[in-house]
Amino acid sequence: MQRFLDLADFSRDEVLELLELARRLELRPEPQALGGKVLGLLFMNPSLRTLASFQAGMARLGGSSFVITPGSGTWQVETRDGVVMDGSPAEHVREGIPVLASYCDALGVRSFADGRDLSADLGEQKFRLIASLVDKPLINLESAANHPCQALADWKTLDEIGVPRSGKFVLSWAYHPRALPLAVPAAAVHMAAQRGMEVVVLRPEGFALPDAIMDKARRAAALAGGSVRQTADRGAALAGAQVVYAKEWAATARYGDEAADAEARRGLRDWCLGESWFAGARADCRLMHCLPVRRNVAIADHLLDSPRSVVLRQAYNRLPAQMAVLYRLLKPAE
Ligand code: CP
Numbered sequence: 001m002q003r004f005l006d007l008a009d010f011s012r013d014e015v016l017e018l019l020e021l022a023r024r025l026e027l028r029p030e031p032q033a034l035g036g037k038v039l040g041l042l043f044m045n046p047s048l049r050t051l052a053s054f055q056a057g058m059a060r061l062g063g064s065s066f067v068i069t070p071g072s073g074t075w076q077v078e079t080r081d082g083v084v085m086d087g088s089p090a091e092h093v094r095e096g097i098p099v100l101a102s103y104c105d106a107l108g109v110r111s112f113a114d115g116r117d118l119s120a121d122l123g124e125q126k127f128r129l130i131a132s133l134v135d136k137p138l139i140n141l142e143s144a145a146n147h148p149c150q151a152l153a154d155w156k157t158l159d160e161i162g163v164p165r166s167g168k169f170v171l172s173w174a175y176h177p178r179a180l181p182l183a184v185p186a187a188a189v190h191m192a193a194q195r196g197m198e199v200v201v202l203r204p205e206g207f208a209l210p211d212a213i214m215d216k217a218r219r220a221a222a223l224a225g226g227s228v229r230q231t232a233d234r235g236a237a238l239a240g241a242q243v244v245y246a247k248e249w250a251a252t253a254r255y256g257d258e259a260a261d262a263e264a265r266r267g268l269r270d271w272c273l274g275e276s277w278f279a280g281a282r283a284d285c286r287l288m289h290c291l292p293v294r295r296n297v298a299i300a301d302h303l304l305d306s307p308r309s310v311v312l313r314q315a316y317n318r319l320p321a322q323m324a325v326l327y328r329l330l331k332p333a334e
Helices: 012-027 049-060 093-102 118-122 125-132 148-160 183-195 211-224 234-238 258-265 311-330
Strands: 038-043 064-068 106-110 138-140 168-173 198-202 227-231 243-247 286-288
Touching: 012 148, 012 183, 012 311, 038 049, 038 093, 049 064, 049 311, 093 106, 093 125, 106 125, 106 311, 118 125, 138 148, 148 183, 148 311, 168 183, 168 234, 183 198, 183 211, 183 243, 198 211, 198 234, 211 227, 286 311
Parallel strands: 038 064, 038 106, 106 138, 168 198, 168 243, 198 227, 243 286
Antiparallel strands: none
């Protein structure tokens, strides 16, 4: 494996092999496997889980890591081409990225959506530029429209909690005061489709996932024997659900227009998930969320603290899932 940028780059069997490796490393740790290897981590945006789990995972495999957070002890970084750099950023990715890559054996990069131009964000314009500058193994730590590390950990969580391959997976929009990126919803829908599930996206009008995301998930579903659809009908979506994955995202019909987005989400405060949402779901239906989550805004306290919630398991699974990725990227062939 040379790069881990998108679960769609891997066949279903290759993902299953990675998950098997993650389970093996949990059961039989290999604390020297990556001795002498260095992972560089560039976070253009904040993180708790991704940063901590990659550093911990690298250490548990015998390697080491360094972290760069531009603007916080290091130079602010410019990602646009052709600009006159007379503002705050003093470093351009065209120099900064190759320099960082030259210090390490693999590089992980987090670079969120700009949230202004939907087609630029869906086309991963910024991340593609960054990727083109790296001549080492590269890991997507969350880009404009993808979060493959979260998706791999979520697949592992679904396996562990016994959700069948063909189970009903509902990705539900949840309220947030601001427009959040499409990376996690896109990755979650694709992951569940690639797993072979019945996938339903539940969202208010104006918040439909774009065709590019839905079509990609449908292609994965077709290969795996699953299905993908979206609806605004809460009762129909949640009926018989085995998993409800809550996530907040932008008003896609008004993408990039802050005032229109705020207007679109006005009156949607009741999209704060609580136990009542599960009335028509299966009794053992579980709640997922990638975290961080705003309590009593996106999900109510009583639901997050109930046995339905597997959000902490999802967060824990980032560690073994990413250890498997690091192992495949960096372990010398025997
Ligand atoms: N879920 C996730 O990626 O968490 P962080 O943003 O804290 O890394």
